Amino acid sequence: MQYILNHKFKLLFKCFIIPVMILLLIQSCEKDNLEIQQNFPFEVEVMPVQKYISKGETIEIRCRIIPGGNYVGTTYSIRYFQSEGVGSLRLFDNPSFVPNDFYPLSKKEFRLYYTSESSVSQSFDIWISDNMGNKQEVNFQFNPQSIGTL
Template identity: 55%
Template sequence: MKNIKIIIKKGLALLLIIPVMILFELSLSSCSTNDLEIQQNFPFELNIMPIPKDIATGETVEITLKIIPKGHYAETKYYLRYFQFDGNGTLRYNNHPPYKPNDSYELSEKEFRLYYTSTSTVSQSFDVWIYDSFGNVRQISFQFNAKN
């Protein structure tokens, strides 16, 4: 009689434990890392402060830009590339050497200043491309009239 009571208790315990184990297993399998989707690619906008329309030879214009991403992913990197197609001048970041046209430069900050110095007596135009490590691109066109 004692053995039957032990067998019944063990049987009841198994009947209670098995559904709990099944539910636990199902909850683990529904949270697999394959189902998690982490967004890394966030488009961005550019905020550009107003700049003068005219520039004289040897004059430097400060261009203040701010990258505004539509989300945050800490490992996103931003780059700059520029190309001058009218007139002559140099574009640089802080006291760094002037950028070379069409070369790519990594940006260390999302808010920064560029300095354009005219070396021309005619109107000048150039484009700046800001792009990120996921292929999102923004192009900005700048045009300066020659100042007498």
């Protein structure tokens, strides 16, 4: 009796379970079912900057994009908008940005330079975007430099 049960189990295993396992293995290897993740949210890390600025003064802003994963085809861009005061923002030694225009970023670590052109409080936002639609906004606010803040 034991022999018959073992034989039936082996027969069931050979005729049903092995073919199902092979079919599942083949299906899992089909090219159409492969999913490659290309969309990774990211964070923007900004080193601390001073709170006060004088007219004509330039402040360096060090930034780093920290992606949640790695995809070779990801590209990043930056744009900015000044909501208060007057100033100019540029990337390294490039010309100043035009507000709300997009500029490509070639590196994940970069330095921005903001130059004050007024003696009042100043505020601007930068948006970092990738080609997958992810965005991060960073706000900067500077108060005018006065005798009491030196």
